[in-house]
Amino acid sequence: RNKAKIEATIENARRIIEIQREYGSFKNYINSLDKRDNYSEAIKDISKRFIRMGPSSSRIFLYSIGEDIHRPQEMSRD
Template sequence: MEASAEHSVWQMPGWWYRDRRPPSDNAYFENMCRVIFQAGLNWSVVDKKWETTKKVFCNFNIEEVAHFTDSDVARLLNDTGIIRNKGKIKAIIQNAQNFVAIQKRYGSFKKYLDSQDKSGNYAGVVKDLVNRFKWLGPSTASIYLYTVGENINVWGQ
């Protein structure tokens, strides 16, 4: 029996790392930024603007974004090619600074995650992410962990 054209098979987005871990801290950071920008929006809206978003955020180079200033925020708020949410933009910059602090303490973001107690379906990790990063709530933090290859049960699988 041939599949109908109107029935499409859901495919995991290419930016999700399910059977592997992100290759770098910048990739971990990019995924966090993407989850933050997608919060409350249709994912296709963010997909359409993602290449421009990557460009204006220096390909999510943590060190560069951590040094963004208020003038960078103003520049980004005027860029129609990205999601222009001031709270999310400022959160991305603050989160880059938090990534830098984690790198200094743990050596890398992966080492930070690996050092965490993942029992109880990552309850402690989720709580730490929510406390440490801006614009991450429990649901967003859980989805983030899922997209970076952590074995968290997000949707009751």
């Protein structure tokens, strides 16, 4: 399949373990993220920490774990 994606998955698992050591749990890390301004800083942090996790993937990830994040289109309707 896609070797780069497989390698990124393995490396990201290592990074999650590092985060768990640093924060006590991955949930603690998520809770520590700056969630103001529709998670813009959180998205930047996730994108920097993880391989192949750009802003769109980071946004989808946060949404998938139940964070109250809005799509950019929803923000512009306000």
